[in-house]
Each structure stands twice: as C-alpha cells, then as structure tokens.
Amino acid sequence: MDASEIVERLYESPSTLKDVGRRSIFRFLDPDDYDRFLQTLSSRSSSGKRFRDIRTLDLVHAVSCPSDTICLLPSLNGQVYWEEDAPIQLHALPKGAIVSEKGIPWGVRHIQAPRAWSRTTGLRVKVGVIDTGADFGHPDLHHSLERGINLLNRLAPPQDDNGHGTHIAGTIAAANALHGMIGVAPRSTIYPVKAFDHNGTAYVSDIILGIEWCVRHQMDVVNMSFGMKTKSRSLLNAVNHAYHSGVLIVASSGNDGRVGDIDYPAGYPHTIAVGATNRASRIAKFTNRSSSIDIYAPGDRIVSSWLSGKQREMSGTSMATAHVTGAVALLLSHKPELTPAQIKTIVKNSAKPLKNGKALRSAGELNVTRMIKASENA
Template sequence: MDGREVVEWLLSAIESGKASECRTILRFAEQDLYDRFQHTLQAALPLYPQLGCIRRLDVIPAMICPLPRATEVPPAFRNWLSLENDQAVQLQALPSGTIVNERGIPWGVRHIGAPSAWSRTTGNRVKVGVIDTGVDFGHPDLRHSLERGINLLHRMELPQDDNGHGTHIAGTIAAANQHQGMIGVAPRAQIHPIKAFDYNGTAYVSDIILGIEWCVRNGIDVVNMSFGMKTRSRSLYAAVNSAFRSGVLIVASSGNDGRNGSIDYPARYSHTIAVGATTRQGRIAGFTNRSGLIDVYAPGERIVSAWLRGKHREMSGTSMATSHVTGAVALLLALKPRLLPGQIKNIIQRSVIPLKNSKTPRSAGELSVTRMMRLVDLL
C-alpha cells in the first residue's frame, strides 16, 4: 500500500457524494504511510484541485476530509487507516449570569490561596494556551497578559472573542488590573488564545486537535480546555497523549450535568488534569459531574471574571473551576519550569484540601496553592 492508492480512493469518494459531505477524520496507523500520502497529495493537487479540501493533522497523524456519510475504509486499507466522525463539542458553562461591577481579587482566587504565593511567583512568562472562543483584545484587565494566539476559524484574523466564554476563562487565569478591574490567579502569565469555538460555543474535534498541535509547536506550557463531550474520540485521545509526551499539560473540565460516577471527555483521559467545581463553602457544586476520575476540585460557583467590551460577568460551571487550576499550574511552572506534566499532576493531587461533606468515594480534594507551594519546596 502506498500514498497513491489512498489519494485515488479519497478522490473517488469526494467526487461521488458531494451532496452528503460530512467532516471526517482519517487517521494513519503509521507515520511513514502518512508521510508518503502527503508527498503524493501535494503532487496530485495541481491536477485535482478538489483534493484541496483535505487538511493535515500532523500531531496524530491524520487528515480532515469532507466525505460522504456512508464512506468506509476499503478492506485492503483497514490495517493502515481508520475513519472517525468529526464530532461537535460544546463549552462547559451554565447560562451566563449578570454583569457586575466587582473589582479587586475575586473570591475564587482568594479561596485557593493564590495571593499568598505572589511574593514568590506570579506565573511570570509561563505560556498558557486557552482553546476556547478567543479573547476580548480590548479588555483593560487583559492588556498586559495577551499574546497574539491563533484564530482557527478565520486564519487571517485575530482570535477575537464573539461569545464571552474565552474572555472569562482568560481573566481568571491571568487578569492583571487589580485597582480598576480584577486580578487573576497568575497575573504575569502569558495568555495565548486559540479560537476554535464559534459565537455559539461550538467547535469540531478536528479544530481542537489543530489547537493542541499549535500549542505543541509554539512551546505552550499548559493548556486550558473548558469544554466537554459525552463520547470518546480516538483522535482527540491521541492528540492529548501526544501533547503530554511533548511536555504540554492539558487541564480539562468534568462537565455540568450533575452526574455521579461519570465525567466528560477529554477530562476523562488519564493524561489530563480533570477538574470539578466547588462552592464558596468548599463543597462540591450541585451541577458538577463527579467521580473517582476527577483529579482536583476548584471554585466554580458564581465566579466573577472579564467579559466582552471591557465588562465583568458572574458565571458558574466547571469551566470556571478549570481556569483556577490552569492559573495554579502557571504559578507552579514559573517557580519550577522543568517540571513534567505527570509531576505537576501529582503535586496538585497531593496538595489538595479534603472536601466538606463529600459523599463521593475516593473523592479528590480542593485546589490549594498554599499547600502546593509547601509541597514543591520539598522536591
């Protein structure tokens, strides 16, 4: 089997059913075959421009292909290729709360003990990827924290937020405007917004994988992924594992369905930090999914953070909890930049505060930056 045979099959499939196209991820079992296919595809493009709709996913390796829904991998190729539906993914937040005028340090940032660490670490120069709806580049609380990032929906444009969710996440992680606005967990961290979600808060798995790939290539240290899906994606799993092996840690939200014993993907993958939400009282929030697969809980109820057009909004969800943990990882990495993803996950798990009245067996505890700093001093 060579790259030419794969190109011929894809060309035939694309030409046979344009009316019923759907987004599909074509994964290659071996890197060598993927490389041969890429070489053959580039040579065929001038003759068959319809192949230009195929996009690369080098981090897996795989391709994004618009194929008819009934398309199957030919029997002769099944040891080498597999197809996966390019699923839609939703952000993890409850319906938006009210616009507020609160200033200073939000309760969640105080609750996890972040201010007690700022004399030692503020997340200085740690690169944080936020795969989300983009950010409000004009927000005064974020102007010192933002890098350009990337817009995967419109490549020539800034990843400008048209939803609000990504701005809220970025604010909790690294806002730095304490006197006129708010301050986040790691106010000197660098936010690299990766816009994969549209104004409705929807993205495709392939765009999330492209976002992970961009983070790996650009030396991002930690990635916030405040979204979830109910079904497992082999392609996303492979991308998460690839990032982990490359030294990029992913922090993911458990979901807001109030389920006990099950959490959403990608938080369910072992190579992420899975986050549940707590209340001001240090109890598990009623809306959060929870199970023994959660690594840490963090504030997620009525969290005030940055919003569109320079405003602030109160929101609840495991998304909000996840951004607290991502900020804490940035504080840790600024202090100990050589820590590997597995080591960071272990430090966070070992430094938690036990939850109040938890009925979940083998339950993780609540994030504590204070305990985290004490533990890292012993390493």
C-alpha cells in the same frame, strides 16, 4: 489501496449523501503511509485539482474530511483507523448577569492565590487557552495576551466573538489591579487558540490542531474548558503527545451532574481533570464527578472578564478549570523544571479535603498555599 487511490477518492465531487456537514477522521497507523498520502495530496493539488474540506492533523498522522467523502472510501485493510470527527461542547452553564467587580474575585481568593504572589505571579509561563478566543481590547487583559492563533481563519487574530474564552482568560491571568480584576496568575501570558466559533461549536479535529499548535509553540500548560461524552482515540493520542512533550493539559469534567462518569478529554489519564466547588467548599450540584477527578476548584458564580470590556458572572466546570490552570502557572513560574507528571502529583497531593462527606471522590479542593509548599519537596 495506496496513497494515490485515497487522494483520488477525496477529489471534490457533488455529494448525494444525507450526512453533509458531519465529519470523520481517518488516522494512518503507519506514519510512512501518512507521509506518502501527504506527498500525493500535495502533487495532486499543485496540478490544479480541487479537494473538499480536508484538514491534515500531523500530530496524530490523521486527516479530517466530510463524512460523505469518507463513506465513499473502500476498506483500507487495517491501514487506517476510522472515527467520527465529533462535536465538542464548552463547559459553562447559561450566562449570568453582567456585573462590575473590582479587585480579587472570590474564587481567586478562596484558593489562596494572593498568598503566593510575593513568591510567584506566573511570570514567563506560557498558557495556551483553546477556546473561543479572547477580547484583545479588554482592559483586564491588556497586559496578559499574546497573539495566539485563529484556527477558523488563519489570517485573522483570535478575537473572541462568544465570550467564554475571555472569561477563562480573565480568571487565569487578568491584571488590572486599579480599575478591574486580578486573576490567579496575573503575570503569566495567555496565548488564545480560537478553535470554537461564535456559537461555541468545534470538532475534535479543531482541538487536535489546537493542541498541535500549543506543542509546536512550547506552551507550558493548556486550558481546555470543554468536552464530550464519547472517547476519541485521535484526541487521546494528541493529549498523550502533548504530555510526553512536556505540555500539561487541564480539562473540565462537565456540567451534567453525573456521578461516576466525566467527559473527555478530562477522562484521559494524562490530563488534570477538574470538578467545581462553591463558596462553601462543597461540590457544586452541576459538576460531573468520579474517581477520575484529580482536583476540585471554584466554579459556582465566578465573575471574570467578558466581551466589550465588561465583566460577567458564570458558572461551570469551565470556570473551575481556569483556576487550576492559573495555579499551575504559579507553580511553573516558581519551579519551571517540573514535569507534567510531577505537577499533577503535587496538585493532587496538596489538595484541601472537601466537606462533602458522602460524595464519590478521591480528590480535594485546590489550595495554592499547600501546593507551593508541597513543591518544595518535589
């Protein structure tokens, strides 16, 4: 089957299958085949043909479209790799109470970020946050946000309609010392990448598009506080592409309390995989843990920014991941020449040993003082 035949199969037609709403990804194993497919699709579209909901994923030479359309395609004789465009879940537990807290939250203080602010505050570091967007009117984030991108509606700003992304952004880079809170890297810049809707729902293809945007716009570090149980080869390819492009991804391990298994993309080797601890520097009961965890950080009852200018207490490996992303921003502001591999090594090797004597782990807890000191020898 050539490119024109594939495009013809994607032509919009009434669906008779039961799995409407589900999506699939097909990835061209030969980049030249993908280019020919795009050229054919473009020519058919310009001739007036209407095609169903197709997303081109240039970063991995793939296309996402409704599963009922994919299922109509015959075998492509090994030219294309198929997989489900699977749903992805945010990694936060049920919402906590709305609170009002000023100053430095316990997690930011616990990892000793304030001790580093005389040397580094995250200045000139670009942080991509692939999430639900951010509250651009929040006083804690007024000086911390750039426009970013709304992948769900390219004509609209990435305004948060869920709250999760705003909470993550606050932990990383809130900068409202007089009337609000301060994040780990208060002079870093957050670029919200809205890939999740108001229900916190997204697909693998949304995340790949988010990673592609972050690579193209030269983010230094990307926060990904979400995951799924199954592997996606397309997402793995996107993560690896970012890593080799100099963009480090920090990802959360999940909140199912599993031992020996964590979610993806945290489970991929070219991310920093994060688990959660509590105030006592013990691994939180809800966190997934395994030897794949690279670092633990505060994730239990974390206060950060919320919608409508409010603050909220939240728990989850999502919150832990934001602390690590902020710490990486401090590190990159201090030593911008560091590669993703060097950063991951420094973060892991400078960790503070945990108190859990019997926990399945090879990682310790994030400590910014130790991290900055370790970077001097990198």
